Amino acid sequence: MSIKMKLLAGVVLAAAAGFAGAAQAQVKEVQMVHWWTSGGEAAALNVLKSNLAKEGYAWKDVPIAGGGGNQAMTALRAMVTAGNVPTSVQMLGYDITDWAEQGVLADLSPVATKEGWDKVIPAALQKFAKYDGKWVAAPVNVHSVNWIWVNKAVLDKIGGKEPTNWDEFIALLDKAKAAGVIPLAQGGQNWQEATMFDSVVVTTGGLDFYRKAFIDLDPAALSSPTMKLSFERLAKLRTYVDPSFSGRDWNLATAMVIKGDALLQVMGDWAKGEFINAKKAPGTDFMCFRFPGTQGNVVFNSDMFAMFKVGAERQEAQYALASATVDPGFQSSFNVVKGSVPARTDVSDAAFDACGKKGIADLKEAVAKNTLEGSMAQGYGQKAPFRAAYQEVVDKFFNGQIATADDAVKQLVDAINAAK
Amino acid sequence: MTIAATRSEPFAVGRPGLVERLQVALPKLVLAPSFAAILLFVYGFILWTLYLSFTNSRMMPVYELIGFDAYRKLWAQPSWYTALQNLAIFGSLYIGLCIVLGLLLAIFLDQKIRGEGVLRPIYLYPMALSFIVTGTAWKWFLNPGLGLEKTMHAWGWTSFHFDWLVNPQMAIYTVVIAGVWQASGFVMAMFLAGLRGIDGEIIKAAQIDGAPAWQLYRRIIIPMLRPVFLSAFVVLAHLTIKSYDLVIALTNAGPGGASQLPSTFMYSFTFTRNQMAVGSASAIMMLMTIVAIMVPYLYSELREKGR
Structure with a gap:
């Protein structure tokens, strides 16, 4: 018994010493x-x-x-x-x-x-x-999330140039499709689809509309024809994505652009880190353009x-x-x-x-002109329940769970209300 | 109440010695810690979840009761209906296919074939994998750009098409495939044990009477396996309701929330969407589902024991 007691005491002491050591180490x-x-x-x-x-x-x-x-x-x-x-x-x-x-x-x-x-x-x-x-x-x-990342070799091969509005963007994607390249590298997680949709809404309705719909959650803006058109445009983008995108991580989609399997990715500028890490240089290996039609606005x-x-x-x-x-x-x-x-x-x-x-330079301009606004998809537009509701509706629509843009608008309004 | 009963019992018998009293109390003493732990961590937290489902908890729990609001929100969520529908599809196919395949495998293995000792563990081993491993492996295998479809195209069968994993209408069935692959070997082992437990004399008697093999199975052996069916059903049913990791690894509840199950719904609302009350309400609904299955089962079991 007494030996056991001594052993026990020893263990307790050792443990106490260990804790004390840990507590001290934490200071630095x-x-x-x-x-x-x-x-x-x-x-x-x-x-x-x-x-x-x-x-x-x-x-x-x-x-x-x-x-x-x-x-x-x-x-x-x-x-x-x-x-x-x-x-x-x-x-x-x-x-x-x-x-x-x-x-x-x-x-x-x-x-x-x-x-x-x-x-x-x-x-x-x-x-x-x-x-x-x-x-x-x-x-x-x-x-900022309103960027597109383009493989320059592929862009030169198909003879494309920087798209500055929606129609030019679609024309460019069509060119890539005709050349047999995957036009749009897209990851299959809801936040990625929603991040792309942020840009689509800004280019479709302008930043003021974006603010009304997502920052103010104005029901009229959320259910407006502009929002419907945004969903229709997202559906158009869906047609340029390869079939096995479901569940793909964003950096794997970036890798498709780096390798030249795909022409471009719509993604926030964290994608550039992947290009740099793969020893690619901007201007010679890849190009960074603002999402067509959003130059001057920074969705951050x-x-x-x-x-x-x-x-x-x-x-x-x-x-x-x-x-x-x-x-x-x-x-x-x-x-x-x-x-x-x-x-x-x-x-x-x-x-x-x-x-x-x-x-x-874009950020400075946006701060001066008050065109710097938070991204809805990234939790800078609204609190978590709204962000999640938004991501869910966009995700369902992008994956065909919601069939029409009309339904998508209706479900977006419902989901936003349910999150209140 | 239990404690009072423990104390009064030994005294009622007279004044037994210390050892005897210890012997009576020992099982209860040994069981007490696990009993207390289960009471707190299972039933205590069930009650806590129930309480939270009547509050307006969002990111962190709050304790002010507001009534049935969370349930109203829950039943207004289209994805909750998707989850329930998927549970019905997944549950019936998973349980049904596992039992059918398990029974067939067991019957074939029971034909005194050579190499049974090698085949049995081969069928059983998928159960040794975690759901995450199963889900990830099947995700790669079923992905049209990586696995089966790509391999078939590379081998020259270019018209081959199998995109269930990325097809919102079919995604839930890939979960069924992976689940059945994993569990049917285990069900086979249960049936095999049942088959081995059947008295050989009965079978011999039937054979002497001239019963053909399929009649033998249909009229005698399968009806005698009834307890195994029940055990298999109970094991598979609870695997169905708690299945979470398989879906997360295989489809991550996608594409577009198409393979959502109540468990993934509960997790996302409680922990990532900051609507803890709605998440709790869905957990309570899941509990009710289990209760609805378990209570009749327990009732019939207890009644049979009482007879």
């Missing part, structure tokens, strides 16, 4: 929940890791695969409910507001005030990075690092992470790799390639 460590696991994204994140390592902070990854981050958000809920709070979580749009409403996000104002975030980050982003006047998240970048989403309330012993590391994220040097070097543009407007575009320079 940041825990990140993110879903940047594909090639270009993972490479971009390494820049931040090494920057923090230089300052002496260790990085603990909690990566969860799956673009769009659905799985990550589910895992996060369990972590927060269990009191096992990560330092920071990659988050999109209204998810940040939702978490801030729960009162679990940290207040970054000391860092933000010191570094003057208010002046350099566009107001459209502040709407999401701030809650109740306090900074709760550090914006990493601005992505922005990756942000939402910061969770942590104990005092982990706060220093959290502030260091926030500061390192918004640091101009990092914003430049990260976004060069990732394909997006810096979240702050005072970063030089010297290090960027042609597409990056265009992205930065």
